[in-house]
Amino acid sequence: MVDEDGHYTCDAGNDLSGLNVLREGNEKILNLLRENILHKEVYVHSYPYDWRTNRPVIIRSSLQWFIDTNSIKTAAIDALQKVEILPTRNVEGMIAQMERRPYWCISRQRSWGVPIPVLYDSDQPVINSELIDHYKCLALKHGADFWWTLPLDELIPKALRNSLDPETLSKGQDILDIWLDSGLSWSSVLGGKTADVYLEGVDQFTGWFQSSLITSVALQGKAPFSKVIVHGFAVDETGRKMSKSLGNVVDPQFITRGGPNLKQDTAYGVDVLRWWVASHGLQHTTISISNRLLEECADNIKRLRNSLKFLMGSIDDFPEYLVLDPPPLSTTDKYFLLLLQEFESRINDFYRGYQYNRVCTAINNFVSNDLSSFYCHVTKDKLYCDGSKSNKRKAVQYVMYHALNTLTKAFGPIMPILAEELYSYHPHRTDDSSPYFFEFDKLQPIHLDIDNVEKTELKSCFQLVKAIKENIFKEMPINLKSSELKCILTVDSPTYDSLKLLQEDGESVNSDLTAILQVSTVILNKDEGIRGYSIEARATDHSVCDRCRRFCVEDSNDEICDRCKDVLEVLPTVNVSSI
Ligand SMILES: [Zn+2]
Known part of the structure; x- marks a missing residue:
């Protein structure tokens, strides 16, 4: 009773025919009902609006093409049970959406798209296998646009020209739902294989994830993917969805390059944006782009950069041959390498499980606690004040060499530019021809030759020392x-x-x-x-040593400690007057 322009048709009666449904048609209906209206008041209720034009939608009946998804639902859900869906909280949602799936309306009335090649004879569709085979040949020869470009008589195969009269036939003008197009992408991309991962936003449960699953189960009896990863959506600072009409879209380049006034709109760079995505993209369904979160990410990276700079400086004079033949390691060195190994193993597990937020958290914690507050702090005296030939110092450098490599491997996939920059300054870098492609395989793995008994001993030793340290601070004279x-x-x-x-x-x-x-x-x-x-x-x-600033000088007449004396003795004499 309503045509495509939103006007009543003659089926609605002469009084309404031609009137706009939402404007004069409304008034007319109230007039027609006037005598039978008992009460009239304003009632506010929800009504569908088009998201693009922000104008009210008229829901009307029309003839469309459907796929009966009921017949495939059980097989699709069975196939979905074998798929790993990450984060796992989305599993039930995706299966529930499949269970609720209504018939799939695959026709659209748009002027551009893949045609639904159906001829109509006096409004009745003409479908048979000869026509379908003919269209397949035409599509292969001319592409999908054959339907629009070829004259109607060429759309009828010779064998049917006696039974079908072009004069009474017309071409269907419907196009296919674009979700059917994109849902079939597996058929041209994968060549019969199963994709490792389909990655999309949470809205694709009823979109691409589902259309790909339905078409693949229907045509090849299996899901097209072995994993589905679902990410959240960036929203504005107040949690509103970003849209052009609201004017609240944040351009990623605005974050990386900053605004016209850089003092007000900081240029955070690509690394901060990528770290923000990795830290927040998967574990929430909506992620706010706020200055607070971006500042937090910038701080994380700054702390990481500082640690990397420290490690890089520390291994500057570390000879490469010692990587394969390290000096004897102290208990502290071994314990930290153990922590490093465990960190690497955790990071690998997180990457394998696509838990990028946990990668970021693990890196932050490791840098702050194990690396910076513990190992670097405890060993900096050996690093700064031991002689250059000291095995203790070289052992620390060996550990720091691995700390640098392991950290780079950990953050590299998220911030490859930082990894590349770091590698370009690495003292052992040999490949000058490839400054833009960081190669993880070139990094030596950690070799820590200790058994489980020794690991347990190390852990309980450091647990004990941690407790002793806390107690010393409690017992310490306040002055x-x-x-x-x-x-x-x-x-x-x-x-x-x-x-x-x-x-x-x-x-x-x-x-x-x-x-x-x-x-x-x-x-x-x-x-x-x-x-x-x-x-x-x-x-x-003991009194303080003038060189290492530690309270370790036993004879109060001495200015420096015995270790520092030994170091200074072998240092070359510098002729001050010649400088
Ligand atoms: Zn000293």
């Missing part, structure tokens, strides 16, 4: 810094054996234990009479 403390640890046998991994001598000013506890001196006393350990912290009787 002293921890570096000025002499720490007397009275311990039972198991504790003694564990701490011996970090300090071989009963008293030391330069053991790994003193470095980790950040104190001047540690005295280890074994006492079978106690359980666990007791701590006594008092002011050290």
